Amino acid sequence: MAGKEFKQRIRRALDNASLRGALERFADAYIVSREQVYAGRDFESLRQRIAAIKADAASRYEELAEQFTRAVEARGGKVFRAKDAAAAREYIYQVAREHGVTDIVKSKSFASEEIHLNAYLQERGITPHETDLAEWILQLMPGERPSHMVMPAIHLPKEEVARVFSRYLNEPVEPDIKNMVRIARRELRKKFLTAGMGISGANIAVAETGTIVICTNEGNARLATTVPPVHVAIVGYEKLVPGIKDIVPILEALPRSGTAQPITSYVTMITGPVPAWKGEGEGIKELHVVLLDNGRTRMAADPVFKEALQCIRCASCTNVCPVFQLVSGQVYGYIYSGGIGSILTAFFNSLEDAADPQSLCIGCRRCAEVCPAQINIPELVLKLRERVVRKQGLSRGYRLALHGVVARPKLMHTLLRAAARLQGPVTHGRPLIRHLPLFFSSLTEGRSLPAIAGRPLRDRAKDLERPLSKPRLRAAFYSGCVIDFAYPEIGEAVYKVLGREGVQVVFPQEQACCGAPATYAGDRETAVKLAKQNIAALEGARAEVVVTACPTCAVALKKDFPELLAGDPAWEGRAQALAAKVKDFTELVHELTGGRQGPFGPPGGNGEKKQGAGEGLETGRQGSLDRQCTTSGRRAEPPGELTQAGNQAVKVTYHDSCHFKRHLGLDQVARRVLQGQTGLELVEMKESDRCCGFGGSYSIKYPEISRPILERKLKNIVASGAEVVAVDCPGCVLQLRGGLDQLGSAMQVKHTAEILADCEDE
Known part of the structure; x- marks a missing residue:
């Protein structure tokens, strides 16, 4: 914790x-x-170019560092390759000491902050002056930390800045932005003209030419690098690129991604020392480049984390x-x-x-x-x-929950069944828990929680598995824990809809938690154990397709299992074979009812495959999604069926679950499925793809963060004017249904499977 x-x-x-x-x-x-x-602009193409350039550079830092050093020194500059922060600080201090420097002007530099340069110099009698306006303001506020990488003082209102300036000048300053900018310009100009050294960072360093590139929106970096007689640039290895042409895509993306500008106000390229200034006659300024490692080469050698060195610090x-x-x-x-x-x-x-x-x-x-x-x-x-x-171990609570319960499915199921029998004092006979006592109370602040189902889906499965004479295909339903024990009605809807499309659905009883809670807690051991158990259980179903109505589970089965078991000769192939069969419920329905051509025949056919397995599903009945939604009851407690008053369509808004949209890419598929229902009107809410704040155990670990994220989502839902919120993730159902219940809203939250189950053929 x-x-x-x-x-x-x-x-x-x-x-x-x-x-x-x-x-x-x-x-x-x-x-x-x-x-x-x-x-x-083709953003995908642009980001691919940047990733390729930076990944290539990270694979040969030593070569590029040597090339960069030769290029800088050939032009009269000096390069110091600092192994760590201590070496970098000491080198800069010695350069300042050799030149009798007492005051330094600095442009914004993450690297200088990373090595804690300011404090080091101050302890040795040298005063560094930040010249980026926001950084200078924060420097005048001891103990205040930056709130943003690009805009470090964005959190300070103008009134607070005026108070800071008033203390600094020992005179009243009005909270007028233009006037305060003039004051800053006046005060900082003095420092530029008297400082003996200027320090900068760099956005890019070109190995081919020894050029450092600096992008800023204020003129301070140009002053810091040109006015003082000595310029020191602190450059992390990750800023290296091979050639001058490689700066183009980075310059194209950096301002657009950082501040949504087409270009920064100043793009400065420095290749070697520049002529001296300050009326000293002819001469050349000193240029020192501190090429900073401080963990970067170790990171580049790490096959997992090398990718992070592609970062261009746009925020x-x-x-x-x-x-x-x-x-x-x-x-x-x-x-x-x-x-x-x-x-x-x-x-x-x-x-x-x-x-x-x-x-x-x-x-x-x-x-x-x-x-x-x-x-x-x-x-x-x-x-x-x-x-x-791996290094610190799981917290006691996580260890008990994951190793003690989740990793032992039979015990977990026994405990859930017992909880279902004993939950009366907190449910009061309702399907939602609105208040939890004592130190559990934060879990029901801002949202209600679902009661545990009296009869889980696994106990209902035999009643739902009605044999079809000529099934279109056989599907194993992987329910996941939330559907199984909290929302079995979603599972029943899955059976109903797929059965209507000629699919024989079976429920493998040995299935367990998908392992997502363990994966998201960093508990690989438990995740591996559960992956193996689920693979064995789903193989035993002898199904052509494994269908799930939970995108988190789909990601676990399709992506996590093969990754967890990679290199294991007994399990790797089995994990990959399972992954190839996995389909999200809504995705499968779309394919069965008009999405695309594939291997399975129409409902009532002989089910013979017409293409290779895994190539798609036969559409069968074109337009079979055109259904009429007509039934009754709209209250979310308990969740009722959809109502169509007369000929008036039921307004449905769609919430994009994070995994469903960004991992599975199925957001438009879900909308097409819903739009095919007669009697439904799909209305888009604002920020439909913004997180609802659930995040599995995140809402338990950080309820104080989860709650305001949910509040913003609920405002957008209510503002949509819809009667029903459609989602494709049972976790989002839990979060949104519980949040609306706490608001006393009559809006329903339904899984797409439930909505389709409520829709009848015309």
Whole structure:
């Protein structure tokens, strides 16, 4: 579990209305602006080019570093290759000492913050002055941390900045932005003209020419690199690219992804020392480049985490992260924030330092969707979590839950059945639990929880498995735990709809938890054990298709199982064979009823395959999704059937579950299926693909973060004017149904399977 001090930082951030408001306003505007600035450009092609360039560079840092060093030195510059932060700090201090420097001007540099340069120099009598406006403001506020990688002071209202300036100048300053900018310009100009050294970072370093490229929106970097007689550039190995042409795609993506600009105000390229200034006559400034390793070459040698070195520091991943918008960079504790920040922290600081920050990732995958360097940040966070657990072990609570219960399916099922019998005092006979006592109370703040089903799906399966004389295909239903023990009615709907399409559905009784809770907790041992049990259980069903109505389970079966068992000669092939059979329920229905041609005959046929297995499904009846939804009862407690009053269509809005859209890519498939139902009107809600805040155990571990994410989603749902919310994930059903119940809303939340089951043939 997260440490006490870390939890306190989260609480302070959530209580800071100014911080949350600023980040949310920027994020909302950013999404629109980013879409506009990328309009007409092939983003996928661009990110592939950047990923290829950076991945190639990471595979040969030593070669590029030597080439870069030769190029810089051939032009009169000096390169110091710093193994770690201590070596980098000491070198910069010695250069300053040799030149009698007492004051340094700095442009914005993550690398300088990473090595804690300011404090080191101050302790030795040298004063560093930040010249980026936001960084300077924060420097005037001892103890204040940046809230964003690109806009570090975005959380500060103008009134607070005015108070800071008033203290600094010892005179009143009005909260007028233009006037405060003039004050900053006036004060910082003095420092540029008197400093003996300028320090910068770099966005790109070109090995071929020894060029460093700096992108800024203020003129401070150009002043810091040209006015003082000595310029020191701190450049991480990951900024290296082979040739000058390689800067083009990065310059195209960096401002668009970072601040939604087509280009930054200043793009500065420095190739070797530049002429001296300050009226000193002819001469050349000194240029020192500190090429910083500090864990980067170790990261490049890691086959899993090498990918993170493709990062171009645009912060687009944090700009779209629903968690970051609530807690800001101040909570992460180190220089680099967000999911990518926790990965970098593990290598540039330590694995222990990354343990708490990585736990903030909810796994919604929005970051992977927008990353211009094609980094699969959520997957790397899970790998990092595994390493944290391997080194530190699971917390006592997770160990008990996962090793003691989830990894032992029979015990888990026994406990759930017992809980179903004993839950009366908290359910009061209702299908939803609205209040939990004592230290469990936070779990029902803002949402109700589902009661455990009195009769799980596995006990109903035999009654549902009615043999078909000539089935179109045989499907094994993998229900997952939530459908099995909380929402068996979703499972019944799956049986009904697929049976209507001529599919013989069977329920393998030996199936267990898919292992997602273990995977997301970093418990690989339990995940492997459950993968093997499920593969054996599903193989025994002798089915052509394995269907699931839970996208998290689908991802586990299709992606996680082959990865977990890769290299195991007894299980690898079996995992891959199972993965090839897995289909999401809505995906399968779409294919059966008009999605595309495939190997299975129409309903009532002989079921003979017409193509190779795995190539698709025969459409059979074109347009069979055109059904009439006519039944009664709209209250969500208990979930009723859909109502069509007269000829008026039932308004349905669709919530895109994170795994369903971003892992399986089935969001449009679901919409087409719903649009094919007569009697339904699909209305889009705002931010339909924004996370609902469930995240499995995340909503238990971080209810204080999960709750406001849910609140925003509920506002958008209510504003849609719909009567029904359609989703394809039982976890989202749990979160949204519970949230609407706490609001006292009459809106229903239904799985797509339930909606289709309520629709009858015309």
